[in-house]
Amino acid sequence: MATIGDVARHAGVAASTVSYVLSGKRSISPETRQRVQASVDALGYRPNASARALASHRSNVLALVIPLRAGMHVPVMMQFATAVVTSARRYDHDVLLLTADEGATGLERVQQSALVDAVVVMDIELHDERVPLLRALDLPSILIGFPLDAEGLTCIDLDFVRAAELCVDHLAGLGHQRIGLLGTPSAVYERQTGFAHRTREGFRAAVARHGIHGLETPCEPAHEAVMATVEQLLREEPELTGLVVQNEPIIGPLLDVLRSLGRRVPEDMSVLAICADDVAEGQRPRLSSVAIPAEEIGQQAVELLISKLDGLAPPAGTLVPAVLTARASSGPAPQLDRSTTA
Amino acid sequence: MATIGDVARHAGVAASTVSYVLSGKRSISPETRQRVQASVDALGYRPNASARALASHRSNVLALVIPLRAGMHVPVMMQFATAVVTSARRYDHDVLLLTADEGATGLERVQQSALVDAVVVMDIELHDERVPLLRALDLPSILIGFPLDAEGLTCIDLDFVRAAELCVDHLAGLGHQRIGLLGTPSAVYERQTGFAHRTREGFRAAVARHGIHGLETPCEPAHEAVMATVEQLLREEPELTGLVVQNEPIIGPLLDVLRSLGRRVPEDMSVLAICADDVAEGQRPRLSSVAIPAEEIGQQAVELLISKLDGLAPPAGTLVPAVLTARASSGPAPQLDRSTTA
DNA sequence: GTTGACAGTCGAAGCGCTTCGACAATACCA
DNA sequence: TGGTATTGTCGAAGCGCTTCGACTGTCAAC
Known part of the structure; x- marks a missing residue:
């Protein structure tokens, strides 16, 4: 598997230059950009996700907590899940699946190990046990569904x-x-x-x-x-x-x-x-x-989350209008x- | 967030010793082990997943490719998915969700970026386009379902x-x-x-x-x-x-x-x-x-995959006996x- | 009493990337 | 014309961990 160093050598530039070409975080001359891009293509280079995450403090992975609780209708949930995954990919993120039965523990775990950058939580109860944790946890999150007290949280749901x-x-x-x-x-x-x-x-x-x-x-x-x-x-x-x-x-x-x-x-x-x-x-x-x-909600949920990760402060509550x-x-x-x- | 260095300092040992305590890959005296464990608990230390993956070449993440294709019955798929996630957690792995519509590309992507260690693929067709790729890809995999030509692949399904x-x-x-x-x-x-x-x-x-x-x-x-x-x-x-x-x-x-x-x-x-x-x-x-x-199959699928990751060569085909x-x-x-x- | 073997620990290297500061080289202004 | 920005690139440090080799003691064996 090619590394950024291989690409740099192939293109005759420094590794950092390759990095900047890929991220666009510094201006690069058109000639260099093209040369690097050609090397990337030639070597089939793909950045190592762990290395990238370690260096940048961003894993580009979102967690999705899906409910598996009695009475929930599975196909609808899957629609949400699918929409979340599809939208996440559009923003170059992947989705880690967490089952609700790992509950609050799971959220803590993925946050502390820096496995994920943010989390989407479905199937919210009025007095959800995960809500206080989410408030405390310094992990960007979005809830699909509104708890009774949504203070400090970002939520979205159909009205x-x-x-x-x-x-x-x-x-x-x-x-x-x-x-x-x-x-x-x-x-x-x-x-x-x-x-x-x-x-x-x-x-x-x-x-x-x-x-x-x-x-x-x-x-x-x-x-x-x-x-x-x-x-x-x-x-x-x-x-x-x-x-x-x-x-x-x-x-x-x-x-x-x-x-x-x-x-x-x-x-x-x-x-x-x-x-x-x-x-x-x-x-x-x-x-x-x-x-x-479901699709619209899942998609918007991801967009809200991404905007949070970009340092923006999206609206705390989004009620998707009901249409008959x-x-x-x-x-x-x-x-x-x-x-x-x- | 505490690092392994913090734990080492707190316990008065080298970072490598902490690592060995946690992994059990070298023998450690009981006293040291306890002291380190105490420090881990005291600091609430949890290893950084990216750093671990980078150093060890193991992400401890499995990919699960779920089908979203016409005619598939969603609740059954969810049962498989849930069983896979739950079993994976038992082996200290997490599960990344891939939708089938990213297809072969998605598999290549997660493998080349070293995002996952192995992959579970559901909804296999007799002439599945992913089969040749999987054979070529040097990514441990297990198929839930049998393609016509399963040569070189590990498959499991109900008979x-x-x-x-x-x-x-x-x-x-x-x-x-x-x-x-x-x-x-x-x-x-x-x-x-x-x-x-x-x-x-x-x-x-x-x-x-x-x-x-x-x-x-x-x-x-x-x-x-x-x-x-x-x-x-x-x-x-x-x-x-x-x-x-x-x-x-x-x-x-x-x-x-x-x-x-x-x-x-x-x-x-x-x-x-x-x-x-x-x-x-x-x-x-x-x-x-x-x-x-579904639960049994999902669980066995993960077990087969883990055994592959441990360097074993599990049976190529597992037919779960049908019971009426x-x-x-x-x-x-x-x-x-x-x-x-x- | 020496020799090995082994248990227990340490330090350093290195995984592959991002990012910071530095530094030419060029452009722009008065 | 000199001085100041601006642009494009580089090298090095560092992210937090694992792992290798090396080192120090102990203990058993002869």
Whole structure:
């Protein structure tokens, strides 16, 4: 493997000159630059990452902490992860994978051994144990998700409060009076995961504002659980005509269940999902939805982190605006028999 | 951040002695060892990863190439990835995430920059473009999956041929005469992904051996596609009584479709799945299945890799034995009306 | 009582890079 | 025309660690 010294010799310059050609940190004459570049190409030179990191105090590696916790929907996480890796590469960084079960320890470890320059943390809880550590740790970080107290931290996430509000507004606008929020598995609420809580908040606030009736329930990702939950919802509120779903894996089962209960979508029941666009598009009928722009969020997360590494002070909190796309699964509230005969 | 020099000074020894205490590569007197250890603890010393890597030519980082290709089932991949990360940590290694779309380039890059010591590659095709590179690249590697020509490479995977055979044997043993293989999305076959091909091979061989009738079809992961595919299968072979499924995301929809077609499982139709055990357990009825032991495979992959790094020559190919667990979804072949009235 | 062998420790070299200060050589201004 | 910037390059130091050879004692063996 060629070293910077080999390149220097080949080009007839000093090693430092090669370094400056590569980094662009000092001006180099065009002739020299070209000669060096030619030598780099000829020798297939690639700087040694460790040596570079040792000398420059920069490893050009980001850590990504991914959650492996009960109730989280894996494909969405992977979308985040992929976006992070892809974006990192654009800024010439690599990504080290940390599982959440190494927890706070893992963060300390990679920081103290200078393995990584910065860290992206996913799946933030309202009272996340990693938050105080992150504040203390002198390791640039970005959280995908907001803890309750985000003081001193940089966070980004979809505006889930607004997402829920948009759904409720949409349904209320269509005349629905009784709607339900079919949420994540209860484990996710119990952990006080930020996005689930905020969605619920937004739902409650919007329902109250519209003066309509809103039910909420968690839901486990199994066909039977969906059936049971929907039946329970309809028992509590037989005149339910709208459903907001924040739970990707149950979307398919939910539509089946409604079908088997003889409730047509959207004629008898409007369904709105908070999920990735392709998932919404893939259902029959195509679901009206608020998209979870995983790619955009992952990308922005990396950009924020890179700007931090460049010594800038990016905004502490970034809420990606929620956007509702009306498709085929939501329509005007049905005229209930009761209301016409009453 | 404390350096090895700080520790040495604190303990009153040479830096090299500290190094030897930490690595155990030379014998150290118990007193010295303890004194050094105490200093390490007192100062909270953690070796600098770059310096260590530079001096020792070992980064203690493995690369994991994960596929993000059409038709792959994400949760299973994540299980592999998690197992790899967790196992790697047990051997004091970290894991760098490479997306498959950086392809061969990415492998070359991390090797030439000495970022990683070895690499785990997932989602291997029969004629994988990375295989020749891997052979040439002087970078210890392990493939999860077998290319057609595995010469010179170390591979591990579930024995999918045997998995399919077990399924067919099981159904044939129950008297089924006409069975189908509901496979992965066609993109996976078109790429000639190893596991899908080998399952098909095993299915064909076993069906021939038993002298029974076997149909095969790919299937896309959408409710309608499942419906269409099953209908097509039943049109071609109305007396189909057994189904082998290798396609996790369609399992739920498949059971729905069979229900809606009035085919009871297992009375009218036996269903066998090749999928993770928890998925099989989570269905109603609980599915008879051949498990995909992602955790075990990921772990073994790391162990093989570590042994390679230790200069050993592990077996070139490891086939993890397939195990069939009979649950509630498979039963004796129904006596068809035709056969009783004929 | 000498000789080896071995355990335990040290110092120095070196891994491959970045970066700082120095130094020509050239350009620019009055 | 001299003095001051500016540009382009070099050499050396140093990042924090591992590892090699060398050195000093001890102890067993003869």
